[in-house]
Amino acid sequence: MGKQNYIECERKGLERLINFRLPAYFNKVGLLIAGLSIAAMFYRAFALEGDTEWLKLVLQKTLLIGMLLMSVARDKDEDELVVKLRMQSYTYAFIAGVIYALVMPLVDYGVSNALKPEGEAFHDLGDFQVLLFILMVQLLCFNALKRMR
Template identity: 35%
Template sequence: MSKETFCEAEERRMNKILNFGLPNSYKKLGIILVALSILFLITRKIFDIEISETIRFILKRVVLVGLLIIAISKEKVEDEMIQSMRGRAFTMAFIFGVIFSLAQPLFNYIASFIVEKEDDGLTDVGDFQVLWLLLTIYLLFFYMLKRRL
């Protein structure tokens, strides 16, 4: 195999990964998953229904999967402008997520110190919070950019 064909094959594989997307119809599935999971979690909280930690864990992950499905579902018209907006939205979500992950423990520490007057130490931000924030911010930025189009 020559060097040129190897490079072409690598580029083709990379483009396949970069251009991956679910069909537009999957967006509805993602919305249904997110809505049902959040509705169940809110209903549980309002009516003080006790559920196991395992079910809460699963429901939170279903929310993340639903948001991911929405995020990687293609638009009806998927062109270079949409891909550019996706890139900008992912960039903004990443920056916002990093800032949140760095600042949130400090804010929690300050609030804890002011309210309780004791030193609880810094706590780390959980994986669910970061992933939920990244996906939500991405979707917000993407649809704001798309709306301006």
Template identity: 35%
Template sequence: MAKETFCEADKRRFEKFKNFGLPHTFKKFGVALVALSILFLFARKLFDIDVAITLKFILKRVVLVGLLIIAISKEKVEDEMIRTIRGQAFSMAFIAGVVYTLIQPLINYIVALFVEKDKEPLTDVGDFQVLWFLLTMYLLFFYMIKKRL
């Protein structure tokens, strides 16, 4: 049996990575993670519960992990059409994320000028905000396109 060339092995690894996806059952786990984390974050704010900054940081990251699990979980029927929809949704979410990241600081600045009447320097969009927006937009676009077809 001939040894696999470096290019063939690299192509095989790339295909394996490209077709990676968690089983469909993980989608429920991701939804539960997101729901519980957001519920706890809202309850903390609603009932004025004092929580350590570390716990708030961890809960935000759990939301991101949950959204990622939902995004990379396979559908019940994973075919070429679903892969095409995934590609379209990822590209649309990426474009929306870039536009959001560029425009949001300007919107915050303009609102601060009218509301607070003093000039505040432009502030950058945080990592959590960008990642949350990208993953949420991906899921929104994916299910909208999937429902339309």
């Protein structure tokens, strides 16, 4: 392979990676998975008895998968402005996620100890909480930016 071909091949590979999106129908698939997961979470919390901690963990994962599919799926009329808005929403979500992960444990600790003399001990957020927050902010920002375009 010549040097030019190698560069061309590498550029195409990079472009494929940058332009990776799932087809638009994954929006609905993701919404369905997320919706079912939330419904099942309520069902588990209020209707199921016994040790169902494993189910809670599974449902947390499926909720994240559903939201990720919605996040990565193409828009109905995807064009360069929509791509730019999506990138912008990821930026906002990342920044908000980092601030949330830093501040929220302090807020939890402060509120808990202000209300009760012996409140909860300080503990960091779990990965589910942070990822859920990041995905929620991304999806909300993306939709808000699309409405404002």
